[in-house]
Amino acid sequence: MAAIALISAIAVADVVRLLVDIAVIFRAVTLRLSRLAVPIAAFSSLWALLVVIFGCVYRIADGLSAGPLFHGPAGPARLGFSDALHFSVVTLSSVGYGDIQPVDDGIRVLASIEMLFAQLLLLFGFYEIMRGSRAGAMDPPREVPRDAPREPVLETGGASRSSHHGLGAGEAGQAAPQARRPGGAGE
Numbered sequence: 001m002a003a004i005a006l007i008s009a010i011a012v013a014d015v016v017r018l019l020v021d022i023a024v025i026f027r028a029v030t031l032r033l034s035r036l037a038v039p040i041a042a043f044s045s046l047w048a049l050l051v052v053i054f055g056c057v058y059r060i061a062d063g064l065s066a067g068p069l070f071h072g073p074a075g076p077a078r079l080g081f082s083d084a085l086h087f088s089v090v091t092l093s094s095v096g097y098g099d100i101q102p103v104d105d106g107i108r109v110l111a112s113i114e115m116l117f118a119q120l121l122l123l124f125g126f127y128e129i130m131r132g133s134r135a136g137a138m139d140p141p142r143e144v145p146r147d148a149p150r151e152p153v154l155e156t157g158g159a160s161r162s163s164h165h166g167l168g169a170g171e172a173g174q175a176a177p178q179a180r181r182p183g184g185a186g187e
């Protein structure tokens with residue numbers, strides 16, 4: 001009986017450690033995702049807005065033209081609003097034309113402009129997401145109270161370096177405690 005209790009205690013300890021590790025990882029991931037939520041929502045909203053705007057322009061242009069501006073699987077085709085949205089999504093996502101293709105030069109230019117907007121949106125979206133993830137990596141952990149002591153200022157070669165800009169060596173020594181680097185000058 002004692003052996004079974006010992007094995008159970010060891011197994012439970014491993015399970016508890018696993019659950020704690022999962023909780024720590026989950027917390028780190030959710031904190032990172034919460035910082036990225038705004039850039040991702042902005043990117044998605046702008047992408048959807050571009051799809052709708054260009055879809056409307058394609059539909060209006062096709063409706064106002066004398067002949068069809070697109071070529072479908074069965075030949076020249078007039079676009080309904082759903083087909084125009086589909087064409088806009090395909091163009092904006094750069095997956096390539098399959099079932100609906102532009103045949104008019106004006107629509108090709110318009111599709112090229114939409115592709116340019118897609119690439120710019122992708123670049124700015126990537127920049128914002130990376131900026132948000134870098135800023136989050138540099139933020140102090142949220143569990144640290146604001147009145148916690150700061151890191152010590154390192155003194156090298158007799159001159160102190162401080163993160164307090166504009167303070168001299170004497171003033172910096174008063175602003176934060178100093179620590180010596182092992183193996184540095186003066187030892």
